[in-house]
Amino acid sequence: MKKEIAVILEEVNGVFHKMDGTETDELLKQLQSENRIFIVGEGRSGFMAKAFAMRLMHLGVNVYAVGETITPSIAKGDLIIAISGSGSTKSVISVAAKGREMGCKVFSITTNDQSDLANVSHEVLLIPAATKNRLDHETKSVQPLSSLFDQCVHVLCDAVCLDYSLTQSISHELTYSKHSNVE
Template sequence: MGVYVVGETITPSIAKGDLIIAISGSGSTKSVISAAAKGREIGCTVFAITTNDQSELARVSHEVLVIPAATKNRLSHETKSVQPLSSLFDQCVHVLCDAVCLDYSRNESISHELAYAKHSNME
């Protein structure tokens, strides 16, 4: 199993059965929607993280996780924030993804030392 980022030069072709996690606060980011739609067309499972379950991204996804944090659009259902643009949404997604990684590492018995051994050493 590997994890890749769309657009990186080392990212292999997607294939049927792959999972695409598509993140867009507004759910209207064209590049994210395009990648999600292409993945779905190929037979990937598309999981969206957004604030807007009525968005174009939500419509092309199989599953949608709504984080009702403020984005640049300031829709009525979004949590109010003094932070500019989509900072609150971005922070919430970061914490969510960290929690998923922590849970995965516990379930798979991946220690700090094992993770660190695979960490970049090109710094």
């Protein structure tokens, strides 16, 4: 199992070495605004989106996961963060397009800056990781489907949360106080 873990870590590292470190600056700036944030994704990317939303909630951000029963309607000035490796997931594109139509800022995280999702977004954060489509511009991977993209999204979003918590001086104790206590 150590060999497989080493392969995964090497692949994730390879993707991050291809990225320009400034690509998250706009996302961090948006998180520091007073706007509500709606995060959307489907499948495993949806799980990464919900993990990101959960951690942002722990950090005190006014955030919602699209599709949950308690998610309110979007309004002008809100931020939508749409996550799709391929950038072609219809439900994610639909939410992003509706958000843009309503006057929301749309920020996408994808591998494809020529995708339908990228085309309806104001900002695109490119993660050049392998997806199920295995396009030429994607980093090669021995892992199945979009595993590499999803792993990179999770690590990147955790890094964004770490940066946010440090710049906002949010303590572990404060985040822990927002952790669920009805489990």
